Amino acid sequence: MEYKKILVPMDFSDCAKNAFNMALEIADRTGASIDLVCVTHLPHLHAEMVGAAAVVQPLLNDYHQLIDEQFEELKQQTDLKNTQVEMSKYNAPLHDAIYSCALQNRSDLIVTGTKSQHDWLVNVLGSNSTDMIDRSKAPVIVVPENSKIKAFRRIGVAIDYSDFGDPELLDPLRTFALLYESSLCFLNVTTKHHKLFVYDDIKVSISDYFKELKQSYHTYTDSRPLNEILLEAIKDLDLDMLFMLPKNHSVVQRLLKTSNTKSMALHIDKPLMTIHEKTLKS
Structure with missing residues (x-):
């Protein structure tokens, strides 16, 4: 695949500007254009309500003017x-606006920022960035607020070999890694020691698909939570990015x-790069 158009949600916070800077770096390497999506969400008052337009429209005009000034x-x-950087303004829920813009402009990549500190409610329910991971039909790069990485020397690739068959599903990662000539560290976490040899054929197919890039394979066989293991691997292997394939969970699975x-x-x-399993299989 090619990265021709990059979408960046923009509220002009330091967090969003940091994601924009990363998008610019990627665009400089690929020649891609960038779409900034700026969103407000004023209520759509019923047309029969007296004076509704007189209340909402001036507020919307003022906000859009402020956005124009911040963009300049x-x-x-x-x-x-x-x-080439363009801006789209929406009065809609954030996710609806991003989804619409991504489809209309055929975005190949979404780069979004996330704050370095989250309150308990965000940890339980998720954030705008995590919702984008679940909904997006394009690869998503989530950029932490304090991350300033511009050269992705080593990328960790978290894969469940027991549920993986086609290396071409990783094409967005391959495109990105080739841009930076990254080394790929494939990370597999399992407690099924007796089945490790079964995955050799999968490793061979992955190795062949990424043959232009340096590769290493790391297996972790313990029962700790996956996130704990991956965070430790990022530190130990000195990774600059992690790639994950979110699963297409059912409603019940999401609740539990x-x-x-x-x-x-x-x-x-x-930075965390993802592309949703349901998108790859569609």
């Missing part, structure tokens, strides 16, 4: 080089179990 300021503060990918997005201090 952002362009002046940033070295855009030869990157927290997504490992979403949990990592809230706690990792390095």
Whole structure:
């Protein structure tokens, strides 16, 4: 695949600007254009309500004017080089706006920021970034607020070999890794020691698919929580990014179990790249 259009949700916070800077770096390598999505969500009052338009429209106009001013300021503060940057403004829920913009403009990649600290409610229910992981039809890179990484020397790839068959599902990762000539560290966590040899054929097919890149394979055989193991691997292997494939859980599974990918997005201090399993199989 190619990265031709990158979508960045933008509220002009330091967190969003940091994600924008990473998107610019990727765009500089690929020649991609960038769509900034700016969202407000004023209530749509019933048309029959007297004076509804007179209340909402001036507020919306003022907010859009503020967005335009912030956008111009952002362009002046940033070295855009030869990157084409456009802005779309929506009065809609954030996820609806991003989903619509991604489909209309056929975005190939979403780069979104996430704050370094989350309150208990976000840890339980998730954040805007974690919801994007679940809904997006394009690969998503979640950039922690304090992450300034620009060269992805080593990327960790968390894979469950017992539920993986086609390396071509990792095409978005392959495209990204080739851009940076990254080394790939494939991480497998299992407690089934007796089945390790069964996965040799899968490793061979993965190795062949990523033959242009340096690779290493790491298996962790313990019963600790997956997120704890992955966070330790990021530190021990000096990784600059983690790649994960979120599973297509049922409604019941979502209620009973927290997504490992979403949990990592809230706690990792390095960029996290994901593409949803349901998208790859569609």
